[in-house]
Amino acid sequence: QPITDLMTAIGLNERYLYSNELFNGDMDEFKNAITMLNEFKSGEEARAFFENGLRASYGWEDDNILAQALFSLVERRFQ
Numbered sequence: 001q002p003i004t005d006l007m008t009a010i011g012l013n014e015r016y017l018y019s020n021e022l023f024n025g026d027m028d029e030f031k032n033a034i035t036m037l038n039e040f041k042s043g044e045e046a047r048a049f050f051e052n053g054l055r056a057s058y059g060w061e062d063d064n065i066l067a068q069a070l071f072s073l074v075e076r077r078f079q
Contacts, residue, residue, distance in 0.1 A: 002079040006034045009073055021066050022058060043078030050074055 003009045010018065019030040033054055040046040050071055054060070060067040 001076065003073060003077045006038050006073055006077055007031070009076075010034070018066060018070060022054075022060065022064075022070065024058070037074055037077070040078075043075070046074050046078055 015027070015030065019025060019027045023030040023033070036049065037046050040049065055067065
């Protein structure tokens with residue numbers, strides 16, 4: 001199902017997990033990234049930011065399960 005707001009779709013425990021594991025424990029960075037992802041007008045823009053901005057900056061590997069889960073939410077946001 002499509003998601004209208006990523007932050008609402010991510011539970012509190014998941015927020016801490018994503019923040020700690022993907023954003024080096026920086027909750028503000030996590031929140032900023034989610035806010036930016038929510039504000040994109042198209043899935044292509046959001047995917048480009050995820051791949052070229054977030055994944056590249058934080059060094060997430062393609063097989064990182066948490067990065068895959070977050071990307072899946074981004075995909076659902078723009079269905």
